[in-house]
Amino acid sequence: MIVILGSTVEDHSEEYRLTLDYLARLPGIAARVHKVQGTQQALTEIYLIGDTKTLAAEEIEALPGVERVVRISEEYRILGRHRDERRVSGFEYNGVLFSQDNLNVFAGLCAVDTPEHVELMLKALREHQQVCTRMGAYKPRTNPYSFQGHGKSCLPYVFDLAGKYGIKVIAMEVTHESHVDEIHECLEQTGQATGVMLQIGTRNTQNFELLKAVGRQQEFPVLLKRGFGITLNESLNAAEYLASEGNSRVVFCLRGVKTNMGDPHRNLVDFSHVPVLKRLTRMPVCVDPSHSVGTRERSPDGLYDLMHATAQGVVAGANLVLADFHPVPSKALVDGPQAMLLDELGWFLADVAAARDCYEKRQKLAETHHAKR
Numbered sequence: 284m285i286v287i288l289g290s291t292v293e294d295h296s297e298e299y300r301l302t303l304d305y306l307a308r309l310p311g312i313a314a315r316v317h318k319v320q321g322t323q324q325a326l327t328e329i330y331l332i333g334d335t336k337t338l339a340a341e342e343i344e345a346l347p348g349v350e351r352v353v354r355i356s357e358e359y360r361i362l363g364r365h366r367d368e369r370r371v372s373g374f375e376y377n378g379v380l381f382s383q384d385n386l387n388v389f390a391g392l393c394a395v396d397t398p399e400h401v402e403l404m405l406k407a408l409r410e411h412q413q414v415c416t417r418m419g420a421y422k423p424r425t426n427p428y429s430f431q432g433h434g435k436s437c438l439p440y441v442f443d444l445a446g447k448y449g450i451k452v453i454a455m456e457v458t459h460e461s462h463v464d465e466i467h468e469c470l471e472q473t474g475q476a477t478g479v480m481l482q483i484g485t486r487n488t489q490n491f492e493l494l495k496a497v498g499r500q501q502e503f504p505v506l507l508k509r510g511f512g513i514t515l516n517e518s519l520n521a522a523e524y525l526a527s528e529g530n531s532r533v534v535f536c537l538r539g540v541k542t543n544m545g546d547p548h549r550n551l552v553d554f555s556h557v558p559v560l561k562r563l564t565r566m567p568v569c570v571d572p573s574h575s576v577g578t579r580e581r582s583p584d585g586l587y588d589l590m591h592a593t594a595q596g597v598v599a600g601a602n603l604v605l606a607d608f609h610p611v612p613s614k615a616l617v618d619g620p621q622a623m624l625l626d627e628l629g630w631f632l633a634d635v636a637a638a639r640d641c642y643e644k645r646q647k648l649a650e651t652h653h654a655k656r
């Protein structure tokens with residue numbers, strides 16, 4: 284059960300104290316306070332853990348300062364929607380809004396290789412009014428002899444250049460909790476030139492100690508990739524680890540699942556799960572066509588499979604697109620074969636916008652239909 288306090292209730296107020304005292308006295312129930320930073324306001328939610336079935340919601344609702352009580356019907360206590368349309372969804376980070384209602388594109392390098400390539404990428408993004416990107420500094424590689432990413436040594440120039448080109452948010456994978464500190468320190472040294480959304484990759488979706496560490500910090504929001512060999516439910520529980528440690532600014536990313544049934548694509552595209560995630564949780568939903576499709580093959584209609592997959596996700600209501608680009612894919616140190624070219628960025632963004640228009644039209648059709656009933 285979740286007890287949601289009114290937005291004007293202060294932590295030190297009498298009503299706050301009275302309500303918390305009451306909840307603390309409930310036998311066999313633990314109360315856990317969670318602060319939710321919405322786009323408009325900060326909210327206090329109190330999670331009652333234990334056998335809450337016998338509790339009378341009306342009695343708790345009558346406590347001072349309590350706005351309403353939500354009975355939790357499913358898993359994912361914090362991030363779940365629990366069939367309650369009024370729960371806050373979305374957050375703002377470094378001036379960029381992330382929610383289930385809008386769309387941001389993160390086009391960029393799979394892996395940082397040279398300052399020149401980073402700069403060419405960022406320049407192209409600025410030419411197209413983009414303020415988000417992806418840049419991998421710490422790369423989890425299947426083969427121990429493959430390039431592992433430049434790590435913290437590239438962060439100063441990546442952050443400086445991002446600031447120079449007006450980038451507000453960089454999605455950057457971390458594979459160890461020490462990377463979070465390295466990112467924090469470097470951002471400080473560069474005078475907070477930009478912002479970072481910490482990415483947890485598919486190979487680490489169930490790295491529980493990493494999830495706990497990233498969940499404990501409140502500075503950076505998190506982009507969690509679905510695990511490629513586990514169920515959706517298991518991946519959603521992984522997201523809940525982040526929230527249960529205190530960080531509920533989480534974006535959930537679909538990136539395809541591993542099975543030969545997806546051949547000749549790198550993974551089986553799973554973007555039909557976009558609406559499922561929106562129904563089950565309050566997280567903005569991201570799709571990663573690059574790591575799903577994994578090739579730059581084109582069909583007779585002139586479109587890349589990458590673009591078809593992207594559109595499938597966007598037409599289904601995706602809120603973020605993570606896509607690999609590279610100035611010279613043949614020279615990319617990681618995932619060159621799936622990177623689109625910089626002169627294709629404008630085309631790609633226009634294709635994404637067309638798919639988004641289509642989604643918004645579909646949403647209106649649904650609204651009209653339901654209004655008639």
Ligand code: PEP
Nearest residue numbers: 393484485486508538574
């Ligand atoms: C990536 O986005 O660079 C990446 C490694 O993705 P994934 O974890 O989905 O394989």
Ligand code: MN
Nearest residue numbers: 393574617618
């Ligand atoms: Mn990659």
